[in-house]
Amino acid sequence: GNSVTQMEGPVTLSEEAFLTINCTYTATGYPSLFWYVQYPGEGLQLLLKATKADDKGSNKGFEATYRKETTSFHLEKGSVQVSDSAVYFCALVGGGSNYKLTFGKGTLLTVNP
Amino acid sequence: DADVTQTPRNRITKTGKRIMLECSQTKGHDRMYWYRQDPGLGLRLIYYSFDVKDINKGEISDGYSVSRQAQAKFSLSLESAIPNQTALYFCATSDQGLAPNEQFFGPGTRLTVL
Numbered sequence: 395g396n397s398v399t400q401m402e403g404p405v406t407l408s409e410e411a412f413l414t415i416n417c418t419y420t421a422t423g424y425p426s427l428f429w430y431v432q433y434p435g436e437g438l439q440l441l442l443k444a445t446k447a448d449d450k451g452s453n454k455g456f457e458a459t460y461r462k463e464t465t466s467f468h469l470e471k472g473s474v475q476v477s478d479s480a481v482y483f484c485a486l487v488g489g490g491s492n493y494k495l496t497f498g499k500g501t502l503l504t505v506n507p
Numbered sequence: 508d509a510d511v512t513q514t515p516r517n518r519i520t521k522t523g524k525r526i527m528l529e530c531s532q533t534k535g536h537d538r539m540y541w542y543r544q545d546p547g548l549g550l551r552l553i554y555y556s557f558d559v560k561d562i563n564k565g566e567i568s569d570g571y572s573v574s575r576q577a578q579a580k581f582s583l584s585l586e587s588a589i590p591n592q593t594a595l596y597f598c599a600t601s602d603q604g605l606a607p608n609e610q611f612f613g614p615g616t617r618l619t620v621l
Binding site: 398428430435436437438439440443483493494495497498499500 | 511538547548549550551552555557565597599601603609610611612613614615
């Protein structure tokens with residue numbers, strides 16, 4: 395079956411630091427990949443997505459590149475802000491299913507001023 | 508106004524009680540989902556519905572039931588709540604016409620079973 399493994403948190407950074415949250419996946423075929431973000435007290439919001447190999451998703455200064463050769467979709471941001479503090483989920487759909495999202499366990503990011 | 512709404516936002520109940528969580532959407536999507544979130548476990552799918560007459564079990568459906576009253580409404584019921592059903596519950600929607608099935612989430616219902 396499909397699975398997503400993301401780095402365990404919590405991750406604590408100072409403002410303007412570089413962020414990487416690793417995500418690797420297992421799936422048959424060609425899944426679509428997502429990063430969702432959950433701000434405190436809120437539901438999940440789609441942050442970015444990529445639908446095929448070598449695609450780069452980007453939004454709000456965050457980027458992730460779909461790497462089929464390493465089955466990875468690492469999230470990066472060059473300079474984090476306090477407002478980026480949230481839980482980040484890597485997810486995929488596909489690999490035999492066109493509807494079911496498979497989530498990683500989530501990574502809590504805290505950015506200090 | 509929010510596109511996907513959930514009521515109640517918070518609920519405390521006792522073991523053995525029946526409880527219903529409701530979800531409504533104004534996005535016009537045909538597909539709706541219920542997930543639960545537990546610390547350190549991510550989100551797990553409870554039930555999903557592709558339309559009013561098509562309801563399916565997810566990976567952790569035991570102890571839960573659902574009702575799709577209309578395209579815009581999808582309710583989750585706990586017939587006899589137990590403490591390990593304490594969790595954050597999310598409703599989500601998607602449209603089969605959207606590729607690759609991006610899902611839109613409600614704000615969540617925090618349920619505590621004492």
